[in-house]
Each structure stands twice: as structure tokens, then as C-alpha cells.
Amino acid sequence: QEKVQQSPESLIVPEGAMSSLNCTFSNSASQSIWWYQQHPGKGPEALISIFSNGNKKEGRLTVYLNRASLHVSLHIRDSQPSDSAVYLCAVNYNQGKLIFGQGTKLSIKP
Amino acid sequence: NAGVIQTPRHKVTGKGQEATLWCEPISGHSAVFWYRQTIVQGLEFLTYFRNQAPIDDSGMPKERFSAQMPNQSHSTLKIQSTQPQDSAVYLCASSPPGVDTQYFGPGTRLLVL
Numbered sequence: 001q002e003k004v005q006q007s008p009e010s011l012i013v014p015e016g017a018m019s020s021l022n023c024t025f026s027n028s029a030s031q032s033i034w035w036y037q038q039h040p041g042k043g044p045e046a047l048i049s050i051f052s053n054g055n056k057k058e059g060r061l062t063v064y065l066n067r068a069s070l071h072v073s074l075h076i077r078d079s080q081p082s083d084s085a086v087y088l089c090a091v092n093y094n095q096g097k098l099i100f101g102q103g104t105k106l107s108i109k110p
Numbered sequence: 111n112a113g114v115i116q117t118p119r120h121k122v123t124g125k126g127q128e129a130t131l132w133c134e135p136i137s138g139h140s141a142v143f144w145y146r147q148t149i150v151q152g153l154e155f156l157t158y159f160r161n162q163a164p165i166d167d168s169g170m171p172k173e174r175f176s177a178q179m180p181n182q183s184h185s186t187l188k189i190q191s192t193q194p195q196d197s198a199v200y201l202c203a204s205s206p207p208g209v210d211t212q213y214f215g216p217g218t219r220l221l222v223l
Contacts, residue, residue: 031210045214049210096166097168098143098155103152
């Protein structure tokens, strides 16, 4: 049974600072790793994905993947109040279903 | 582009009644996924279709739950004899051909009393 664990459960970050979220997964044979953002009452929205070891940068987002340690992290530079949301790490297995972590609730403090 | 459409947005049923949830994927998308979200269990995969064919239903409870995709423009999730533990937000997502990104709808909040 694939498992995805996220830490921390919640995070408060001052506006303008870096937000760092972590995720570990149980199976190195997974395909892509995704980060989704979910606001209250809405469905999750895909932010960024990574497949290969190393890092990937898109705008204020940077994601790091280390398959050997089964770890992926998301970093949000210059965090804004609009970034306040739940962030979900998800692992794509078999080019189909996503297995999600429990989420990290991020609050950006003005 | 209206995105993935789910109806109804909210549904209240009595224990033992049937509930049918509808999903209209984004036009041109070939895969449709169903997930369930609760506070305790988080977001769990239920089932998915590709080109209307069922591919993986490993997350579906074996009894009472069924899903269909009769045409490329909609999918249904049916729960028979609903129980209070079925209360959750049911999310539908779709993906275009050859692309991993899943686009989620707003969900249907089901409350079983």
C-alpha cells in the first residue's frame, strides 16, 4: 500500500518569507510527484510536478526531489497572503491514480 | 472553459437512501477520476476511466458503490443504501490525452443523516 506523508501539519509564515513544505513517499517506483493547492470549498488545483531527481523552478515555486531518500519538498519564495491554503503532495502511480498526503495548512501572516 | 462540472454541489440523504453524483469532464479530456475527501482519511482515490473504459476501481468500496461513464461527456457515481460514514466531499477530476495533470471539479458535499 503506497503511503504519502506530509510535514508539518500546519505552518505559519510571515509575508515575504520562504515557505517550506515536506513530503515523503513509500515507493521509489512512483512516477511523477505533484503539489496541489486547495482553498476552502474548492477542488485541488495543480501547482507543479517533478519526475526526475533534482529541482524544478516555476516562478516563486521550487520543488526538490530525492528518490533515494523518498523525499520531495516545495518552497514558496516571497510568500503572499493569497498563498494561504492547504497544500497536498500527491504521487502518481501507474499513469493514473494519485495517492495524496494529508496536507499542510499554510497561513501567511501579513 | 467552464472546468469540470459537478452536480449537485450539496446533497443530503437519509440513511438507506440512494445517492447519484454527476460529473461533466472538461471537453476533450480522455480520463475521468473520482476521489473522496474527509477530514479523517484525507483525499482518497476511488476509480477512474480512460476513453470511457473502466481502468482501475481499486479504491471503490466493494458493496454499494458503482461508477459509470456512458459517454465522453459525463460520469456518475452511485451510492446505494447510504450510510453516515459515506458523508464526504466527492471530487471528480479529468485529464487530457497524454498529460498527467488532473483538473479537479469543486466537489459534491454529501451528508447522510
